[in-house]
Structures are given as C-alpha cells and as structure tokens.
Amino acid sequence: MLILGLNLFHADSSAAIVQDGEIVFAIAEERLNRIKHYAGFPSLAVQACLDAAGAKITDVDHVAVGQDSDANLARKVQYALANPAKILNFIKLRQRKQQMRDLRILLAGALGVDSASLKFQEHHLEHHMAHIASAYYCSPWDRAAGFSYDGSGDFVSTMMARCEGNEIDVLDRVYLPHSLGSFYTMICEFIGYKKYGDEGKVMGLAPYGKDTYCHDIAEIVGLKNGNFHLNLDYFKPLGSNQGMQVLEDGTVKLAPHFSRQMEKLFGPPREPHAEITQRDMDLAYAMQHVFEKVFFHLLNQLHERVPVEELTMAGGCALNSVANGKLFDRTPFRRTYIQPAAGDEGLAIGAALHTYHSVLKHPRRRELTHSYLGTQYSAPQIEQALKSSGTRYRKMDREPLLDSVSEQIAAGNVTGWFQGRMEWGPRALGNRSIVAHPGRKDMKDILNARIKRREWFRPFAPSIIAERQSDYFEHDHPSPFMLHVDKIRREKRAELCAVNHVDDTGRLQTVSREENPLYYDLIRAFEKRTGIPVILNTSFNENEPIVCAPGEAIDCFKRTRMDALAIGPFLALKSEN
Numbered sequence: 001m002l003i004l005g006l007n008l009f010h011a012d013s014s015a016a017i018v019q020d021g022e023i024v025f026a027i028a029e030e031r032l033n034r035i036k037h038y039a040g041f042p043s044l045a046v047q048a049c050l051d052a053a054g055a056k057i058t059d060v061d062h063v064a065v066g067q068d069s070d071a072n073l074a075r076k077v078q079y080a081l082a083n084p085a086k087i088l089n090f091i092k093l094r095q096r097k098q099q100m101r102d103l104r105i106l107l108a109g110a111l112g113v114d115s116a117s118l119k120f121q122e123h124h125l126e127h128h129m130a131h132i133a134s135a136y137y138c139s140p141w142d143r144a145a146g147f148s149y150d151g152s153g154d155f156v157s158t159m160m161a162r163c164e165g166n167e168i169d170v171l172d173r174v175y176l177p178h179s180l181g182s183f184y185t186m187i188c189e190f191i192g193y194k195k196y197g198d199e200g201k202v203m204g205l206a207p208y209g210k211d212t213y214c215h216d217i218a219e220i221v222g223l224k225n226g227n228f229h230l231n232l233d234y235f236k237p238l239g240s241n242q243g244m245q246v247l248e249d250g251t252v253k254l255a256p257h258f259s260r261q262m263e264k265l266f267g268p269p270r271e272p273h274a275e276i277t278q279r280d281m282d283l284a285y286a287m288q289h290v291f292e293k294v295f296f297h298l299l300n301q302l303h304e305r306v307p308v309e310e311l312t313m314a315g316g317c318a319l320n321s322v323a324n325g326k327l328f329d330r331t332p333f334r335r336t337y338i339q340p341a342a343g344d345e346g347l348a349i350g351a352a353l354h355t356y357h358s359v360l361k362h363p364r365r366r367e368l369t370h371s372y373l374g375t376q377y378s379a380p381q382i383e384q385a386l387k388s389s390g391t392r393y394r395k396m397d398r399e400p401l402l403d404s405v406s407e408q409i410a411a412g413n414v415t416g417w418f419q420g421r422m423e424w425g426p427r428a429l430g431n432r433s434i435v436a437h438p439g440r441k442d443m444k445d446i447l448n449a450r451i452k453r454r455e456w457f458r459p460f461a462p463s464i465i466a467e468r469q470s471d472y473f474e475h476d477h478p479s480p481f482m483l484h485v486d487k488i489r490r491e492k493r494a495e496l497c498a499v500n501h502v503d504d505t506g507r508l509q510t511v512s513r514e515e516n517p518l519y520y521d522l523i524r525a526f527e528k529r530t531g532i533p534v535i536l537n538t539s540f541n542e543n544e545p546i547v548c549a550p551g552e553a554i555d556c557f558k559r560t561r562m563d564a565l566a567i568g569p570f571l572a573l574k575s576e577n
C-alpha cells in the first residue's frame with residue numbers, strides 16, 4: 001500500500017512516501033527547486049518520492065495532507081467576527097481550502113496524467129496532529145506524551161496529546177493569537193532578524209546577553225492554569241496566518257509582528273546589518289529565558305496528564321535545541337523523540353503515518369532511527385558531474401578515503417563531505433556536511449571567512465562518537481538529530497574550542513556506527529590522528545538550501561575557499577583545481 005504525504009502551500013512544502021508503513025523517501029521541495037523554505041506546491045518532491053518508490057501517481061492508494069482548513073473552524077469564525085480587519089484574511093484562507101479541494105487536478109497537472117486515472121483516497125489532518133504523529137509514529141514507544149508547538153497551524157499554536165497504540169488523543173490546544181512561536185518571532189524581528197527562519201540564529205545570540213529584561217519580557221507572556229496567553233499590546237494585529245504571507249514565487253514573507261509598545265519600553269528596533277548592541281543581546285537572552293519558562297510549564301502540565309517518561313515532540317519550536325537540552329532537568333520526562341524534520345516539512349510524514357496507523361489501523365512499525373531519507377547518487381553519476389565541471393579528482397577505496405579526509409581535517413583544512421542519502425530535516429548529519437577540526441581556535445573564523453559567512457555569534461556544532469558522549473558532555477541523552485544542546489565538560493572545553501559556545505555548550509550530534517557507518521568511521525579515523533572523537537559538522541551550503549545533487553556540491557566547492565571535497569568515492573583538492 002502506497003501513501004503519499006504532503007505539506008503544500010505552506011512554508012517548507014514537502015512530500016514523503018510510505019510503503020506498507022515504511023518511510024521510503026522524504027524530501028523538502030526547497031532542496032530540489034533551490035528556493036529556501038519554498039511554500040508552493042511540492043511537484044518536484046512528489047516526483048522524487050514516486051521515482052524512489054518505483055511507482056506512478058496512479059499507483060498511490062492514499063494522499064494525506066498535514067493541513068485541514070475545516071479544523072477549528074468555529075474558533076476561526078469567532079476570531080474573524082470579533083476582529084473585522086481580519087475578515088479579508090479569513091476569506092483568503094478559505095480560498096486556499098478551495099485550492100486543496102483541487103488536489104487531484106494539481107497532482108494530475110504536475111505529473112502529466114489524467115485526473116480521472118487517480119484512484120487515491122484523500123485525507124486531511126490538522127496541522128499539529130500531523131506534527132505529533134510525525135514524532136510519535138517514528139518513536140520506539142507504544143505510549144508517550146505528545147507535544148507540538150510553533151507559530152501557527154490550522155489556527156492553533158500548541159497541542160498536547162496522549163499517544164497510545166494507534167491513537168493520538170488530543171488533550172489541549174492553544175488557539176491563536178496566543179503563540180510561543182509568534183512571541184519568539186516578534187522579538188527576533190525587533191532585534192533585526194526579520195526573515196522567516198531567522199529564529200534559530202538568534203538562539204545563538206541569547207547567551208551573550210544578561211538578565212536585564214527578563215522581568216519586562218515576562219510581561220508579554222502570561223501563564224495561567226497550565227496554559228499561556230500573549231499580552232497583545234506588544235503585537236501588531238496579525239491575521240489568522242500569524243503574519244506569514246506566501247508570495248507568488250513561493251517564498252515566505254513575514255509581516256512586522258511588534259507594536260509601538262515594544263519601542264516605548266526598549267527604544268527603537270534594530271535595523272538589519274546595524275551593530276548588535278548589549279540591549280539586543282539582553283533582549284535575546286530574555287526571550288530565550290521566557291520561552292523556556294513557558295515551555296517547561298507546559299511540559300510539566302502535560303506530564304501531570306500523561307504521567308510517562310517518554311516525550312514525543314515536533315513543531316518549529318521543537319527545533320529550539322537549547323530548551324530541549326534542559327528539559328531533562330526541568331521536567332519529569334526522561335526520554336525524548338524529536339522528529340528530525342520537526343518543522344513544517346515534517347507534516348508530510350506525520351500525515352502519511354497517521355493515515356497508515358490511526359485511520360487504517362495498521363500495526364506500528366519500527367523506530368525511525370536516522371534521517372537519511374533523501375536523494376542518493378551512484379558513483380558513475382557523481383563521476384559524471386565531476387567530469388562535466390572540469391574538476392580534477394582521484395577515485396579512492398573506503399579506507400584510503402577516510403585516511404585522506406581525516407588527514408585534511410587534522411591539518412585544519414575545510415572539507416566538503418557528500419555521501420549516501422541526503423538528510424531529512426534542517427540539519428546536516430554527516431551526509432551533506434562540511435567537516436572541520438573542532439579543536440582549533442581559528443576554525444570558526446576560517447569557516448565564516450571562506451564559506452559560511454554566518455553571524456559572528458552563531459556556534460558550529462560537534463558530531464561525537466555516541467559511546468564517547470559522556471566523556472565530553474555533562475549528560476548522556478542521545479542526540480542523533482542534533483536537537484539537544486548540552487554543557488561541554490570543563491576539562492574538554494579547550495579540546496573542543498571551535499564548537500564550544502560562549503556558555504560552554506555544544507549542539508551535539510551523537511553518531512552511532514549502526515546509523516551511519518561511514519561518518520562514524522571518519523570520526524574514528526580523525527580520533528586516531530588527534531585523540532579527539534569529535535569533528536565539527538556544519539551544513540554543506542553557502543547561503544542557499546543544503547546541497548542536494550553532486551553538481552551543487554561541486555559548485556559550492558569551486559566557488560568558495562573549501563580545501564577539499566570528498567564526494568562518494570572521489571576526492572578533489574583545491575590545490576589541484
């Protein structure tokens with residue numbers, strides 16, 4: 001049985017294909033059309049899913065969409081009527097519902113078939129249900145608490161659920177305009193980070209700040225009876241899409257979120273590219289502090305209602321790896337499964353797995369223990385791309401390749417590492433990565449000057465051999481998808497200075513041999529040379545979506561000052577090109 005899951009006409013549009021309960025392939029459209037956070041129809045992603053499954057759209061039995069315009073309709077109507085300025089927005093959202101109605105026509109058009117030949121049954125699942133399903137049905141547990149939070153989805157910002165067997169039982173929802181994601185976005189905009197997806201950057205700025213504004217910022221989010229509400233005086237009125245507009249070209253634009261009240265309290269907002277002042281850092285600090293306080297409050301409430309130790313979580317805010325790293329100390333939860341694509345691309349697998357397990361009542365399958373669900377290329381395909389780009393390279397066996405790459409890293413050279421199947425979700429986890437020495441003081445500056453050009457305050461992340469985690473970090477909770485930040489042990493901070501953030505933490509990826517033997521062995525080879533079972537891992541890209549195809553990796557290698565590129569069994573050196 002084939003189920004196609006979709007996130008469409010929404011940021012990070014994506015597709016996933018599930019065959020007899022197994023996720024065969026999943027990809028965000030941005031990787032294929034190269035438009036970051038693309039929010040249109042994922043036609044290339046659908047085609048890639050079908051190709052991977054060796055199927056045609058006419059073979060698909062079910063299409064599941066992680067969006068349901070009818071969900072929470074009474075709340076939407078009530079909100080629109082109470083806020084006449086938002087009625088137009090409400091009408092637009094209803095028009096989008098019509099677009100969804102034409103799903104058969106859209107799919108048939110995109111794939112060049114007659115819509116009458118499509119046999120699939122169509123399913124629409126509420127946004128946050130799809131988030132929770134994406135985490136729970138990929139987790140190893142038959143019983144867990146389910147939590148989802150983000151800016152907004154189907155008029156809801158937060159959902160809590162009890163997950164058991166094949167059922168996800170919703171316990172609570174937080175409706176718009178109250179949204180922890182919008183709160184975070186508002187402050188990010190105020191301090192000059194106005195683009196969709198900038199929130200992750202500002203998280204790295206927070207530890208540079210001090211506790212100057214925590215009290216003031218706490219006024220913006222009130223806690224009551226296990227719930228929270230925003231003080232709307234600080235927000236410009238937003239539509240029921242929380243100020244997120246999809247433009248004609250499929251890019252996402254954010255409307256300004258903050259009101260004059262913010263300026264009254266904190267002075268003028270920072271313009272992008274202006275100097276970052278202590279005020280901005282202190283606001284980032286307070287934002288993260290208040291966010292965590294509300295997050296832990298909600299999780300503790302959830303635990304009272306679902307008293308288990310296992311937490312399954314997704315939603316854009318679940319990418320807040322700093323908060324995730326602290327939840328073991330601040331809540332009774334002891335184990336987490338956070339979906340690697342916790343953002344909205346993950347809705348595609350959530351909707352598909354929900355259809356398989358909750359709607360069609362098929363038994364649970366095994367845990368999704370890795371994120372390598374994307375494209376892969378054969379050695380001849382890669383070699384062809386190298387040849388046609390005029391790159392000089394040599395072909396190597398596995399061991400000499402690992403030896404050469406570890407030598408490059410140990411020498412302080414920056415290496416592109418393109419291997420196997422592309423990762424699903426926003427993190428590069430050792431298949432579309434740039435790797436470097438974690439223990440050289442100048443490495444962060446080198447990476448930024450030569451390739452990444454990121455803000456000075458953003459840390460780079462470590463990949464560590466899973467069995468060595470507790471030698472280097474204070475906790476040993478697995479972090480296979482790089483979604484937990486943890487303190488680096490005092491005695492190891494100098495050894496990991498290029499990945500040690502200003503607050504002595506690292507957003508680690510624990511790498512096991514079972515999930516990624518080649519990457520694991522690369523770290524081992526580096527350890528043999530240096531004694532350090534850790535390498536610096538950053539995504540393989542330069543201000544663009546992470547590279548997907550070999551040609552994009554080769555282009556990035558050539559146009560930046562990357563020293564080496566290990567792509568499949570081939571090694572190219574800048575000194576020879």
Ligand SMILES: [Fe+2]
Nearest residue numbers: 150153316344
């Ligand atoms: Fe979402």
